[in-house]
Amino acid sequence: xxKVTQAQTEISVVEKEDVTLDCVxxxxxxxxxxxxxxxxxSGELVFLIRRNSFDEQNEISGRYSWNFQKSTSxxxxxxxxxxxxxxxxxxxALSLYNFNKFYFGSGTKLNVKP
Amino acid sequence: xxxxxxxxxxxxxxxxxxxxxxxxxxxxxxxxxxxxQTPGQGxxxxxxxxxxxxxxxxxxxxxxxxxxxxNSRSEMNVSTLELGDSALYxxxxxxxxxxxxxxxxxxxxxxLVL
Numbered sequence: 001x002x003k004v005t006q007a008q009t010e011i012s013v014v015e016k017e018d019v020t021l022d023c024v025x026x027x028x029x030x031x032x033x034x035x036x037x038x039x040x041x042s043g044e045l046v047f048l049i050r051r052n053s054f055d056e057q058n059e060i061s062g063r064y065s066w067n068f069q070k071s072t073s074x075x076x077x078x079x080x081x082x083x084x085x086x087x088x089x090x091x092x093a094l095s096l097y098n099f100n101k102f103y104f105g106s107g108t109k110l111n112v113k114p
Numbered sequence: 115x116x117x118x119x120x121x122x123x124x125x126x127x128x129x130x131x132x133x134x135x136x137x138x139x140x141x142x143x144x145x146x147x148x149x150x151q152t153p154g155q156g157x158x159x160x161x162x163x164x165x166x167x168x169x170x171x172x173x174x175x176x177x178x179x180x181x182x183x184x185n186s187r188s189e190m191n192v193s194t195l196e197l198g199d200s201a202l203y204x205x206x207x208x209x210x211x212x213x214x215x216x217x218x219x220x221x222x223x224x225x226l227v228l
Contacts, residue, residue: 033214043202045219052214091157098212100147101170104157 002027004094006105013082014113021077021108023092031097034075039089082112118207118220126226132193135223139186139207146188151202164211200227
């Protein structure tokens with residue numbers, strides 16, 4: 001069975017602080033894909049990043065960076081110098097090779113205060 | 115390119131009624147998936163359609179059904195509504211099926227059942 005765990009329910013930081021959102025996944029499949037989405041109050045899930053199970057290279061995109069470690073089944077997301085506009089719920093998701101079905105974590109609500 | 119569109123955006127129904135939600139995918143995308151989001155259960159997969167065929171179905175009762183048309187537009191129907199069906203229903207589209215295709219989400223339809 002597949003499972004995604006986001007243990008942090010809610011995080012509050014002050015603007016310009018760095019923040020890391022944790023994601024731990026479970027699957028026995030050797031080929032899988034991991035995603036991060038952002039959900040602002042409007043409700044739409046906004047795609048941030050996709051990683052496949054063969055690519056453990058970490059990625060940086062502007063203020064965002066992702067740390068994928070197969071050894072610990074984790075795919076963590078860091079926002080550097082957070083801004084108020086980063087306030088949203090962030091979801092980690094897992095999909096398998098032959099399916100479009102996403103297994104979502106429960107989400108982490110990030111509050112960035114000015 | 116226009117994003118995923120969903121209609122209606124808001125809906126209020128009473129118990130026992132039925133409802134039909136519509137989703138238009140991004141142009142060129144042939145796969146459409148539906149998700150239900152509630153505070154208690156989080157984001158749960160309903161079903162996925164590709165080329166008018168249901169490829170995958172989540173663990174929901176038969177009251178939940180869907181279909182996809184030849185232009186890739188999709189509808190989902192919920193019959194005999196229950197209070198617990200109140201949720202945000204999200205539609206997502208992707209270019210293909212499987213292989214970790216990124217899914218792009220619409221703004222959702224907020225359904226309230228009274």
